Structure formats: structure tokens, C-alpha cells
Amino acid sequence: MATAEIDQHGHAHDEHEHPSFLAHHFETPEQQYDSGKLGMWLFLVTEILFFSGLFCAYAIYRSLRPEVYTYCSQFLNTELGAINTGVLLFSSLTMAWAVRAAQLEQHKTTVGMLAATISCAMIFLGVKAVEYSHKFDLGLLPAGFYHYDPAAPHHEGLSHYLVALCVVPAIVLAGMICLLAYSKIVGNVFLTKCAMPLVVAAACFFVGVGLGTVLENRAAAKAAVAHAADSHSDATHEETSLEADVAAAKEITTTAESSVLGMLATDATNTGVRAELEALQAQDLMATGEFIEDFSGEDPFYDRPELDVNSNSLAGVFFSIYYCMTGLHAIHIILGIAVLVWLLVRAVRQDFCSQYFGPVDYVGLYWHIVDLIWIYLFPLLYLIG
Numbered sequence: 001m002a003t004a005e006i007d008q009h010g011h012a013h014d015e016h017e018h019p020s021f022l023a024h025h026f027e028t029p030e031q032q033y034d035s036g037k038l039g040m041w042l043f044l045v046t047e048i049l050f051f052s053g054l055f056c057a058y059a060i061y062r063s064l065r066p067e068v069y070t071y072c073s074q075f076l077n078t079e080l081g082a083i084n085t086g087v088l089l090f091s092s093l094t095m096a097w098a099v100r101a102a103q104l105e106q107h108k109t110t111v112g113m114l115a116a117t118i119s120c121a122m123i124f125l126g127v128k129a130v131e132y133s134h135k136f137d138l139g140l141l142p143a144g145f146y147h148y149d150p151a152a153p154h155h156e157g158l159s160h161y162l163v164a165l166c167v168v169p170a171i172v173l174a175g176m177i178c179l180l181a182y183s184k185i186v187g188n189v190f191l192t193k194c195a196m197p198l199v200v201a202a203a204c205f206f207v208g209v210g211l212g213t214v215l216e217n218r219a220a221a222k223a224a225v226a227h228a229a230d231s232h233s234d235a236t237h238e239e240t241s242l243e244a245d246v247a248a249a250k251e252i253t254t255t256a257e258s259s260v261l262g263m264l265a266t267d268a269t270n271t272g273v274r275a276e277l278e279a280l281q282a283q284d285l286m287a288t289g290e291f292i293e294d295f296s297g298e299d300p301f302y303d304r305p306e307l308d309v310n311s312n313s314l315a316g317v318f319f320s321i322y323y324c325m326t327g328l329h330a331i332h333i334i335l336g337i338a339v340l341v342w343l344l345v346r347a348v349r350q351d352f353c354s355q356y357f358g359p360v361d362y363v364g365l366y367w368h369i370v371d372l373i374w375i376y377l378f379p380l381l382y383l384i385g
Contacts, residue, residue: 029356130212173199
């Protein structure tokens with residue numbers, strides 16, 4: 001009887017000392033937090049290794065075909081990439097703020113900052129949807145599907161690809177609105193607090209779509225102006241053709257004189273003519289700054305034929321790398337949004353406190369790594385030219 005009472009008292013003492021958020025195999029909240037953070041860092045190392053393979057493929061192909069990267073970079077809208085970079089940097093700020101608010105038990109601030117982070121992520125995806133749909137319309141697809149036609153560089157009207165990419169976000173937005181309406185009708189305060197920030201976050205996707213559409217249309221207008229300027233330059237070139245003909249005539253005369261001297265210099269007795277010809281050649285080389293190298297054998301670099309980079313096997317490979325890198329990053333953004341929604345629901349429920357804020361901190365580390373990867377992708381892909 002006494003032993004049973006001691007065991008019951010000890011069990012009750014353990015329940016009193018062991019809070020609900022502390023897993024049974026940890027002794028203290030600090031031990032649980034450190035273990036979870038170590039596990040998150042190990043996971044992030046594998047993520048970095050995963051992206052490293054794509055960065056290696058990028059570096060190898062760029063070293064082999066730099067002209068392909070220079071050509072294809074003109075199709076990437078730098079303004080859209082810069083907007084998305086700024087949005088992700090701001091989301092890193094809101095995510096760090098959410099971690100601090102959870103640590104200080106500021107529950108409303110935690111919910112607000114998590115909602116702001118989700119909203120930034122949705123804006124990013126909206127801008128990316130516009131960018132992807134524009135390239136799909138032009139035929140700037142991965143290898144095997146690449147069919148860009150320079151004669152028709154612009155797409156008119158609403159993009160069917162953009163409509164398809166907006167279907168799922170529209171369904172999500174409609175679902176969040178219905179959930180908010182239902183929570184208001186039944187008077188469920190918890191559902192209302194969860195649904196309101198999620199409605200705003202879902203609507204931010206279409207804010208990104210609108211912003212991306214405006215910037216993409218402005219870029220198309222600039223391209224049209226540049227095309228008109230090229231046509232004007234062709235007309236100007238015709239006007240200056242007479243001057244070019246005069247210069248060519250002078251060059252022909254000089255060449256003829258050099259040819260005559262060369263013919264006279266074939267006679268070994270004409271040493272004076274030979275010396276004059278060598279002096280003229282040296283003077284021409286010094287004036288132009290050119291030099292002559294004698295290659296005894298064939299050099300594959302100098303003898304490499306000029307390639308048509310607008311092809312499936314060249315530009316198509318670039319866009320394969322582009323879609324793999326940016327598409328994989330977008331998938332990580334979507335997964336991050338799902339986890340952030342889970343955190344938001346728990347923050348509304350006030351699960352986090354000064355001793356238990358690890359999940360928010362772990363997701364924050366993941367989000368910062370995703371943002372850091374984009375900071376590398378932006379200059380490597382968008383700022384080539």
C-alpha cells in the first residue's frame with residue numbers, strides 16, 4: 001500500500017514538473033529547443049546540398065556556353081526579379097519579428113507577423129506566375145519544348161497560362177472567404193481569428209499578379225519602342241551609305257598600292273621596295289593596335305563555328321536550368337506557406353510562450369535559407385547582361 005502511494009505521488013509530481021509542450025523524452029525546455037534547432041540545421045544542410053547540384057550545372061554550362069546565357073538573359077525581366085527580391089527580404093524581417101513576438105508572448109503580434117510573411121510569399125508567387133506565363137506564351141520552354149519565334153516576340157491578350165496558374169489560388173481565396181463567413185454566422189471566434197488573416201494572405205497572390213502584369217506590360221512597351229528605334233537606325237544607315245562607299249574606295253586604293261608593292265617585292269633584287277613594304281605594314285599595325293600571330297596548327301577555340309543560340313539544344317538547356325532552379329525554389333515557398341499557416345493557427349490558439357517558441361524559430365531558419373537562395377538566384381539569372 002505504501003509503495004503504491006509513493007508511485008502515485010511520484011507520477012503526480014512528474015506531471016506537475018513536466019509541462020504539456022515538453023516531450024516526454026526531454027528533461028527541460030532548453031534541451032528540447034536545442035535538439036530541435038540542431039535537427040533543423042541538419043535538414044537545412046541537406047537542402048543546401050540539394051541546391052548545390054543545380055548551381056554546379058549552372059556554372060558548368062555557363063562556362064561552356066557563355067553566349068547562350070547572354071542571349072537568354074534578355075528574356076528575364078529584371079524588374080520582376082528585383083520586386084520579388086525586395087518582397088522576400090521584407091518577409092525575412094516579418095518572420096524574425098514573429099519569432100521575437102512568440103518569445104515575448106505577444107500573441108497578436110505573432111499572428112500579425114506570420115500573416116505578413118504568408119502575404120509576402122503569396123505576392124512572390126503571383127509575380128512568378130506572371131513571369132512564367134509570359135515565357136510560356138513566347139515558347140521559352142525547357143529543352144524539348146523550346147520554340148521561340150523572334151518574328152512574333154509579343155503575346156496579345158490574356159494569357160491562358162496565367163489563368164490556369166490562378167485557378168488554385170482563386171479556389172483557396174474562395175474557400176477562406178467561405179470559412180470566414182461561416183465563422184461569423186456561427187459565432188466561432190477562433191475560426192474568425194484564423195480566417196481573417198488567411199483571406200488577406202490569399203488575396204495578396206492577386207496583388208502580385210496585378211503588379212507583375214503592370215511591370216511586364218511596361219517592359220513590352222519598352223521593347224516596342226526599341227524595335228521602332230532599330231527601324232529608324234536602318235533608315236539612317238542608308239543615308240550614310242555614300243560616306244561608307246567613299247571610305248571603301250579609299251581602302252581599295254590603299255590595298256591596290258600595297259598589292260603592287262607586294263608584286264615588286266617578289267623580286268629578290270628589289271630590296272628597297274621590300275623595305276618600304278615592311279615599313280608600311282609595321283606602320284599600319286602600330287596605328288590600329290593590332291598584332292599578328294602565326295598559328296601553326298588548328299585551334300578549336302578560334303575555329304569553332306558561330307552557333308545559333310536560339311535553338312532547342314542551346315537556349316532550351318538554359319531555360320531547363322532556369323525552370324529547375326526557380327521552380328524548385330517556388331516549391332519550397334509553397335511548402336513554407338503550408339507550415340506558416342500551421343504556425344498561425346497555433347499562434348491564434350496561444351500555444352507559444354517564453355519557454356516554448358521553438359517551432360516558430362525553426363520555421364524562421366527554413367524561411368531565411370529559402371530567401372538566401374533567391375538572393376543568389378537573382379543575380380545569377382537576371383543580372384547576366
